[in-house]
Every structure is written in C-alpha cells, then in structure tokens.
Amino acid sequence: MENVERVCEFLDKVGTYYLATAENDQPRVRPFGTSLVYNGRLYIETGKSKSVSKQIAADPKVEICAFDGTKWLRISGELINDDDRAVKVAMLEKMPSLKAMYDPDDGNMQMLYFKNASAVFSSFTEAPETLTF
Numbered sequence: 001m002e003n004v005e006r007v008c009e010f011l012d013k014v015g016t017y018y019l020a021t022a023e024n025d026q027p028r029v030r031p032f033g034t035s036l037v038y039n040g041r042l043y044i045e046t047g048k049s050k051s052v053s054k055q056i057a058a059d060p061k062v063e064i065c066a067f068d069g070t071k072w073l074r075i076s077g078e079l080i081n082d083d084d085r086a087v088k089v090a091m092l093e094k095m096p097s098l099k100a101m102y103d104p105d106d107g108n109m110q111m112l113y114f115k116n117a118s119a120v121f122s123s124f125t126e127a128p129e130t131l132t133f
C-alpha cells in the first residue's frame with residue numbers, strides 16, 4: 001500500500017483527528033473527520049468561510065494528530081487549495097453526510113491536499129515510523 005493510503009486508512013479508522021493551524025503566534029486546533037486519497041494525494045475538506053480556512057490561506061503549515069487506542073499519528077506539512085470540481089465530487093461520494101453542508105458549486109466547499117508531508121506513527125512499544133508523501 002502507498003504511504004498516503006496507509007495514512008488515510010488510519011484517519012478513516014479513527015474517524016476523528018485533530019487539525020492544528022497557526023494564527024500568527026497562536027496555535028488553533030479543532031476536530032476534523034474528512035479524508036480522501038485522490039490522484040495519489042491526501043486531501044481534507046473544509047469550508048472557505050471558516051476561520052481554519054483563513055488561517056491556512058495565511059500560513060499553510062499545519063499538523064494533524066490522531067490516536068487509535070494503540071498508535072498515534074502526527075502529520076506535518078503544508079495544505080494546498082485545489083478547486084478541481086472532480087475532487088470535491090469524489091469527497092462527497094466517499095462521505096455522503098457532507099452533502100447536507102456542502103456542494104461542489106457552493107463557492108464554499110474547499111479541498112486541501114498535503115504537500116511536503118511527514119507522517120509519523122508512534123506507540124509506547126515500537127520505534128517511530130516516518131512516512132513521507
């Protein structure tokens with residue numbers, strides 16, 4: 001399995017992960033649950049109207065943390081906006097519950113993919129494993 005698929009599978013398994021952004025010198029963190037592999041990239045989804053989106057536009061460096069009860073995952077990297085309609089459609093097909101809030105043509109739905117990502121799987125019993133994508 002590709003690195004990016006392994007990371008996405010972990011995010012899918014936990015269901016909820018935590019996305020940290022920076023707002024000037026103030027860290028901001030919140031729960032997220034969207035994830036998609038498309039064209040070999042790991043995407044997450046948000047709304048352009050949200051503060052989180054504005055923070056990423058100003059400073060694309062983010063970190064994600066997730067824990068499955070045994071292992072935890074930290075993904076650091078940059079998030080890049082992708083306005084390709086097809087990737088929005090793919091996200092809504094994977095997670096149909098999003099259709100209650102987003103539409104590919106609403107001018108709000110935003111797909112962001114990781115660039116220069118480093119994903120580290122850690123546990124109390126095994127050496128950390130770093131994947132890049």
Ligand SMILES: Cc1cc2nc3c(=O)[nH]c(=O)nc-3n(C[C@H](O)[C@H](O)[C@H](O)COP(=O)(O)O)c2cc1C
Pocket residue numbers: 016028030031032033034045046047050051052053
């Ligand atoms: C379990 C869970 C999953 C969530 N997943 C997402 C998500 O994938 N994308 C999103 O934009 N908001 C998601 N939210 C809502 C955000 O956490 C919420 O809008 C948050 O306030 C956004 O951060 P901000 O206030 O800094 O903009 C989720 C909330 C919960 C409780």
